[in-house]
Amino acid sequence: xxxxxxxxxxxxxxxxxxxxxxxxxxxxxxxxxxxxxxxxxxxxxxxxxxxxxxxxxxxxxxxxxxxxxxxxxxxxxxxxxxxxxxxxxxxxxxxxxxxxxxxxxxxxxxxxxxxxxxxxxxxxxxxxxxxxxxxxxxxxxxxxxxxxxxxxxxxxxxxxxxxxxxxxxxxxxxxxxxxxxxxxxxxxxxxxxxxxxxxxxxxxx
Amino acid sequence: xxxxxxxxxxxxxxxxxxxxxxxxxxxxxxxxxxxxxxxxxxxxxxxxxxxxxxxxxxxxxxxxxxxxxxxxxxxxxxxxxxxxxxxxxxxxxxxxxxxxxxxxxxxxxxxxxxxxxxxxxxxxxxxxxxxxxxxxxxxxxxxxxxxxxxxxxxxxxxxxxxxxxxxxxxxxxxxxxxxxxxxxxxxxxxxxxxxxxxxxxxxxxxxxxx
Numbered sequence: 001x002x003x004x005x006x007x008x009x010x011x012x013x014x015x016x017x018x019x020x021x022x023x024x025x026x027x028x029x030x031x032x033x034x035x036x037x038x039x040x041x042x043x044x045x046x047x048x049x050x051x052x053x054x055x056x057x058x059x060x061x062x063x064x065x066x067x068x069x070x071x072x073x074x075x076x077x078x079x080x081x082x083x084x085x086x087x088x089x090x091x092x093x094x095x096x097x098x099x100x101x102x103x104x105x106x107x108x109x110x111x112x113x114x115x116x117x118x119x120x121x122x123x124x125x126x127x128x129x130x131x132x133x134x135x136x137x138x139x140x141x142x143x144x145x146x147x148x149x150x151x152x153x154x155x156x157x158x159x160x161x162x163x164x165x166x167x168x169x170x171x172x173x174x175x176x177x178x179x180x181x182x183x184x185x186x187x188x189x190x191x192x193x194x195x196x197x198x199x200x201x202x203x204x205x
Numbered sequence: 206x207x208x209x210x211x212x213x214x215x216x217x218x219x220x221x222x223x224x225x226x227x228x229x230x231x232x233x234x235x236x237x238x239x240x241x242x243x244x245x246x247x248x249x250x251x252x253x254x255x256x257x258x259x260x261x262x263x264x265x266x267x268x269x270x271x272x273x274x275x276x277x278x279x280x281x282x283x284x285x286x287x288x289x290x291x292x293x294x295x296x297x298x299x300x301x302x303x304x305x306x307x308x309x310x311x312x313x314x315x316x317x318x319x320x321x322x323x324x325x326x327x328x329x330x331x332x333x334x335x336x337x338x339x340x341x342x343x344x345x346x347x348x349x350x351x352x353x354x355x356x357x358x359x360x361x362x363x364x365x366x367x368x369x370x371x372x373x374x375x376x377x378x379x380x381x382x383x384x385x386x387x388x389x390x391x392x393x394x395x396x397x398x399x400x401x402x403x404x405x406x407x408x409x410x411x412x413x414x415x
Contacts (some may be wrong), residue, residue: 009215009258010258010259010260010286011256011284012284012298012338013300013301033260034258035238035258035260035261052215052216053215053256054215055213055214055215055238055258056214056215056216056219057214057236057238058214058238080216081216081217081220081392082216083215083216083219083220084214084219093216095393099393127304127307128307129307131394135392135393135394136393
């Protein structure tokens with residue numbers, strides 16, 4: 001089995017481009033154009049990576065395929081703001097109204113293998129600027145494990161859930177976690193650790 | 206007289222078109238993959254939101270060209286690879302300087318080439334000054350509106366926004382930019398992009414929705 005399939009949305013200068021050319025990570029995943037998802041046999045993959053630019057109306061139309069993948073024990077990772085819930089566990093994004101810098105502080109709520117060794121301060125600030133990591137939340141479903149929250153309002157910016165269909169769902173309400181792979185901070189650990197975490201599920205199936 | 210927008214199903218399209226800030230500024234929204242023959246007929250202007258799938262836009266290219274041939278006004282925003290499907294559009298890649306504003310006092314190179322153009326009665330000159338995604342090279346007959354100074358890396362004719370009336374020798378009008386305001390506005394992350402889109406929609410209100 002291949003660790004992950006990444007759905008490409010034809011956008012330049014994103015994490016996809018780094019990931020595809022990385023010898024270590026790139027050899028662990030396939031990349032197909034988003035609109036070819038319908039013709040893909042997802043059983044060949046442990047994980048499915050869906051990024052912020054994805055056409056969610058299309059994904060909503062592929063809901064049955066996504067649920068079948070989960071039912072087979074697959075892991076779906078979604079980064080972005082939910083606009084068209086394409087899985088039952090997804091709820092439309094809520095921005096933090098009129099946020100201040102304090103609202104954008106990334107606070108670790110629970111440890112998670114994907115973020116092991118990642119300093120939350122490296123998520124809060126990029127070149128001294130706050131807000132890249134998240135500015136709101138995709139409200140988690142009941143029973144989800146919140147991993148990071150934002151600011152004193154504790155807006156859940158990352159969560160992991162066990163979908164009713166099966167499998168695992170990891171959701172980040174911001175730009176692609178694999179987009180940090182070229183960062184020179186501990187944030188660069190997220191991409192390899194994400195693939196490791198997806199692959200590790202195989203042992204517990 | 207009315208304005209249609211063509212969108213791509215991404216969250217920032219949904220947010221920009223449906224959230225209270227710009228709700229009601231578009232008379233109709235078309236989901237690009239579903240765009241069909243005749244859909245664009247009768248609209249005074251059609252705006253293609255930034256960051257719609259270039260593959261989908263190329264697949265719908267004939268509908269856009271026919272709309273232009275019939276005398277329509279097509280407004281194409283950034284990151285749509287318009288140079289692969291829209292008439293006369295030439296573009297070159299430049300690495301995006303997302304961080305230019307961290308150095309206070311830096312001149313990012315933006316110049317207003319034709320300040321008397323009708324768009325600048327609505328779009329404030331400062332609202333176009335932010336990072337940009339490559340440079341357009343307007344063909345003969347096009348009116349450059351925002352350029353990047355040659356000494357700031359714009360080279361000859363490096364342009365971020367232009368207006369091409371009578372595009373391809375016909376009745377249509379093509380307005381093109383490399384700026385991507387739907388993405389930034391819909392991501393709640395760059396007030397200047399929101400200001401630019403607000404100005405652009407003030408212009409479309411005044412010009413195409415009277």
